[in-house]
Amino acid sequence: MKRVLLLLIFCAFGAVSRAQVPAENSLLWEISGRGLAKPSYLFGTIHLICPTDFSLSDSLKSTLSRTQQVALEMDMDDPGMMAGMMKTMNMTAGNELKKLVTEQEYQRLDRFFKDSVHVGLAMFERAKPFVLMGPLFNAVLDCQPQSYEMALVELAGKQKSEVIGIETLEEQMAIFDTIPYKDQAKMLLTLIDSLPSAKKEFESLVALYKSQNINELYGMTLKSEFGMEGNEQVMLFARNQKWIPRIRRIASAKPTFFAVGAAHLGGERGVIALLRKEGFVVRAVR
Template sequence: MKRVLFLLIFCAFTIASRAQVPVENSLLWEISGRGLAKPSYLFGTIHLICPTDFSISDSLKSTLARTQQVALEMDMDDPGMMTGMMKTMNMTDGNELKKLVTASEYERLNRFFTDSVHVGLAMFERAKPFILMGPLFNALLDCQPQSYEMALVELAGKQKSEVIGIETLEEQMAIFDTIPYKDQAKMLLTLIDSLPSAKKEFRSLVALYKMQDISKLYDLTMKSDFGMDGNEEVMLFARNQKWIPRIRRIASAKPTFFAVGAAHLGGERGVIALLRKEGFQVRAVK
């Protein structure tokens, strides 16, 4: 009898958890309920994308106009952001990239950055290897990419809305101290050694993003050979959980347009499911 009761409770819990997972295809979601005077909104971004695939819809613009502030993962409007980045971008304990890879691997990295990114590795010698992923995007995308975050900062400026961060630059950069630097360097090498496959995967990701299929986009992110690489907990799930009370506090103060990477939206441990578990009503905006 105890076993049967346990199984019933477990099944009920599983069904309830899955009921919170978003199934609609949408990047834009309304957050209401739980005492909010006015709705806030949640939008899933793709951090860098080619101009031919970039689009800001009239629906998104009108939704943003109904809010009083924009909350990104980090405050991209902070004038001290570049200074803060310079202070936090380097590895701890005197680590250097040359110490993390073999001489031939270092030469391969340096040659790729010199030929494809048009910058040598010398200026990044002490930088956390994940920092080098940024310059690699130009080679991955074959274009001069655009940023949804910067577009939202511009729109916020036009309507005189404040831009804030859900987490600080220091918090985000500290994530890359919890992932072994050697693992980060290995991911860099994997990416440049498998560039055709990485480009193909990224095209699939962009296609799903344009379809607004956050469930399949989440699944692809979890299966990617060039993304989390076993670090889903620290890079995705723990941050999602940490954001929920912050989103609640920010939305309670004033109607807010939240924008985070689209991979944070889907799944049982995604931001939408977690907000619903907290008692918020989160519905797709078409």
């Protein structure tokens, strides 16, 4: 009888947990309930995208106009952000890129950066290898990429809304101290050695993003060999969990337009499911 009861409880818990997972294809969601005086909104971004694939819908602009502040993963409007980046971008304990790879691998990386990014590796010698992923995206995208976050900062400025961060720059950069630097360097090498595959994968991600299929986008992000594989807990799940009380506090203070990477939205451990488990009503906005 005990086993039967435990099985029933387990099945019931699993059914409830699955029920929290967003079923609709949407990048824009309304957050209400749990004592909120006015709704807040949650939008899934893709951090870099070609201008031909970039779009800000009228629905998004309308919902943003009904809020009083914009909350991004980090405060992209902070004038001290660049100085903070310079302080936190380097590896700890005197690590250098040359110590993480072979001489041949280093030369290969240096040659690629000079040819594709038009800068040598010397200025990035002590930078956390994940920081170097940013400049490489131009080679993956074959365009001058556009940023949803910066577009939202611009819209916020036009309506005189404050821009804040859900987490600090220091918190985000500290994540890359928890992932072994050698693993990060290996990801860099994998990316430049598999550029056609990386381009194809990113094209698939963009197609899923444009179709607003956040669950498939979440699944594909987890399987990517160019950044997330093996690092899901620190880069995705732990951050999602940490954000929930912060989102609750921020939304309780004033109606807010939250914008985070779209991979954070889907799945049982995504932001939407976690907010629903906290008692919020989270519904897709068309």
